[in-house]
Amino acid sequence: MTQKALIYCRVSTKRQSSHGSGLSSQQKRCEIHAVQHGYEVENVFPDDISGGGSFMHRKGMVDMLKHIKANPNERYVVIFDDLKRLSRNTQDYLSLREKLDGMRVRVECLNFNFDDTPEGEFYETIVAAGGHLERRQLARQTYQKVNARFEAGFWGYRAPVGFKLQTEKNKARILERDEPIATFVQNALEGYASGHYQTQMEVKRYLETCPEFPKTYNKGREIHPDRIRRILTSIVYAGMVEIPERGISRRNGQHEGLISLATFYKIQERLHGKKKHAATRTDLNADFILRGAVNCADCDKPLTANWSKGRNTRYPYYLCRTKGCPSNAKSIRREKLESEFEALLKTLVPTKELGNVAEIILRDLWDDIQSNKDKYKKQLSEELGQLESFQQKTIDKLVDTYLPQAIAAYEQKIEKIEAQKVEIEDKINRFDEPILDFDKSFRTGLEFLKKPWFFWASREVSYKRAVLKLAFSDSLRYDRKTGFRTAAISVPFKALKEFDSHDSKMAEREGFEPSLGLTLNTLSRRAPSATQPPLLNFIPYFKALTVSLSVR
Numbered sequence: 427m428t429q430k431a432l433i434y435c436r437v438s439t440k441r442q443s444s445h446g447s448g449l450s451s452q453q454k455r456c457e458i459h460a461v462q463h464g465y466e467v468e469n470v471f472p473d474d475i476s477g478g479g480s481f482m483h484r485k486g487m488v489d490m491l492k493h494i495k496a497n498p499n500e501r502y503v504v505i506f507d508d509l510k511r512l513s514r515n516t517q518d519y520l521s522l523r524e525k526l527d528g529m530r531v532r533v534e535c536l537n538f539n540f541d542d543t544p545e546g547e548f549y550e551t552i553v554a555a556g557g558h559l560e561r562r563q564l565a566r567q568t569y570q571k572v573n574a575r576f577e578a579g580f581w582g583y584r585a586p587v588g589f590k591l592q593t594e595k596n597k598a599r600i601l602e603r604d605e606p607i608a609t610f611v612q613n614a615l616e617g618y619a620s621g622h623y624q625t626q627m628e629v630k631r632y633l634e635t636c637p638e639f640p641k642t643y644n645k646g647r648e649i650h651p652d653r654i655r656r657i658l659t660s661i662v663y664a665g666m667v668e669i670p671e672r673g674i675s676r677r678n679g680q681h682e683g684l685i686s687l688a689t690f691y692k693i694q695e696r697l698h699g700k701k702k703h704a705a706t707r708t709d710l711n712a713d714f715i716l717r718g719a720v721n722c723a724d725c726d727k728p729l730t731a732n733w734s735k736g737r738n739t740r741y742p743y744y745l746c747r748t749k750g751c752p753s754n755a756k757s758i759r760r761e762k763l764e765s766e767f768e769a770l771l772k773t774l775v776p777t778k779e780l781g782n783v784a785e786i787i788l789r790d791l792w793d794d795i796q797s798n799k800d801k802y803k804k805q806l807s808e809e810l811g812q813l814e815s816f817q818q819k820t821i822d823k824l825v826d827t828y829l830p831q832a833i834a835a836y837e838q839k840i841e842k843i844e845a846q847k848v849e850i851e852d853k854i855n856r857f858d859e860p861i862l863d864f865d866k867s868f869r870t871g872l873e874f875l876k877k878p879w880f881f882w883a884s885r886e887v888s889y890k891r892a893v894l895k896l897a898f899s900d901s902l903r904y905d906r907k908t909g910f911r912t913a914a915i916s917v918p919f920k921a922l923k924e925f926d927s928h929d930s931k932m933a934e935r936e937g938f939e940p941s942l943g944l945t946l947n948t949l950s951r952r953a954p955s956a957t958q959p960p961l962l963n964f965i966p967y968f969k970a971l972t973v974s975l976s977v978r
Contacts, residue, residue: 431465434506436473456505481522507536514561519554576674601681610636612684619692621895630654664690676848687852719894723905725751766909774919810850817843
């Protein structure tokens with residue numbers, strides 16, 4: 427009777443299976459062995475995974491054991507080309523051998539002769555332990571190589587979404603933009619930083635509208651919320667590398683980020699800070715554009731809205747639904763609330779002259795920043811040198827101390843200094859970037875500042891939503907009897923109101939309308955320092971305006 431044989435062959439990864447000939451060459455060698463010994467090969471069981479230390483995690487091995495169990499009357503011989511194919515873990519290998527012996531299966535290895543003597547079993551164990559040692563050494567070597575890449579600022583893991591790893595020959599693998607996904611991620615990050623997207627769910631909904639963005643949740647229809655959180659908190663998108671679990675502190679990466687470090691910090695502040703604006707509702711539409719953006723003055727909870735059915739038609743109302751609130755279920759006509767909001771919005775519009783003056787000052791500030799780049803860069807370099815000097819002194823103290831508490835304190839201080847250095851280095855690197863055009867950078871933001879009403883009057887719901895978020899720094903509060911309470915307006919409108927109020931007092935000296943020169947002089951007096959101009963903090967705001975009004 428012909429002896430029946432089963433062939434088992436394995437490679438450690440799917441890539442080895444698809445890009446190499448490891449499985450086919452193993453199978454061919456085992457088939458030749460079977461022919462030479464007169465065996466009839468009944469089946470072949472391949473594997474292309476390591477199994478994580480347990481043979482029961484490998485489909486091919488599990489299928490082979492099931493096949494043997496399903497044919498209890500057969501006395502199979504299992505052929506494989508090396509002991510490492512069974513397992514590189516000593517305990518796992520011995521467990522598998524014991525299981526095969528219990529099933530009365532004989533094993534034959536092309537690179538090892540089995541001997542049932544005590545000496546033979548001892549030698550087999552030593553060889554299996556050698557495979558275990560080799561696996562552990564290989565894992566350690568891989569870990570060290572990956573850590574070395576991170577230490578040098580290279581990325582050592584699989585590319586994050588929005589990036590791909592450069593694969594050119596004779597070049598270190600480096601992250602580069604993976605378009606169009608990179609642009610989607612960049613828009614999502616900048617949109618969240620600017621407040622265009624108020625919540626992580628809004629970021630999620632935006633990315634789900636991007637057809638090329640990978641969706642792996644809910645049968646490929648959605649993006650898992652955890653993935654959105656990872657994108658928002660990963661500093662790799664700011665061109666940095668930091669892996670705390672590997673002891674890799676924050677450092678400049680070898681790749682170009684999708685956003686600036688300042689934008690990343692803004693995102694972290696918004697993630698961990700108090701949310702001032704109401705989240706955008708999924709059912710927000712032109713019917714009730716103020717729903718979720720206006721709070722009840724009595725309970726400070728967002729007003730909701732609905733259509734009320736009359737005898738012949740339906741009527742739109744806003745109302746409060748908070749139990750126990752004095753205004754609970756008290757309706758407010760949509761026309762009344764929205765017309766009062768429009769009147770409030772029109773009070774924010776600066777005079778044409780004041781809007782032009784603000785643009786002139788911002789343009790001067792922008793030109794000043796661009797023309798003094800070398801000076802600012804030198805100041806930052808000096809600050810970086812001071813930090814490095816202080817860090818070295820701290821390291822010297824660390825070397826000289828032996829108290830555990832002091833060592834921990836010095837290490838924390840060194841880590842904080844390193845983070846500060848990275849932030850300054852990022853600012854210095856930004857000065858080396860091409861000079862941006864003022865009009866391209868701030869045109870949309872300035873248009874919004876001069877005429878927010880224009881954007882509100884648009885039919886685009888996204889523009890109306892942007893006005894609600896960018897013109898006011900907090901939710902609006904509405905009283906059914908007295909109307910809107912004092913609104914918390916955003917920084918630029920607030921500053922322009924202060925300037926307008928100041929200039930109105932000066933108008934009597936020059937005539938009914940203050941001259942452009944007087945207004946410029948007045949505003950200039952409020953700019954005592956060239957290095958700290960009064961509207962300098964407007965520049966990030968206008969960038970945010972531009973992003974928010976363009977990211978849709």
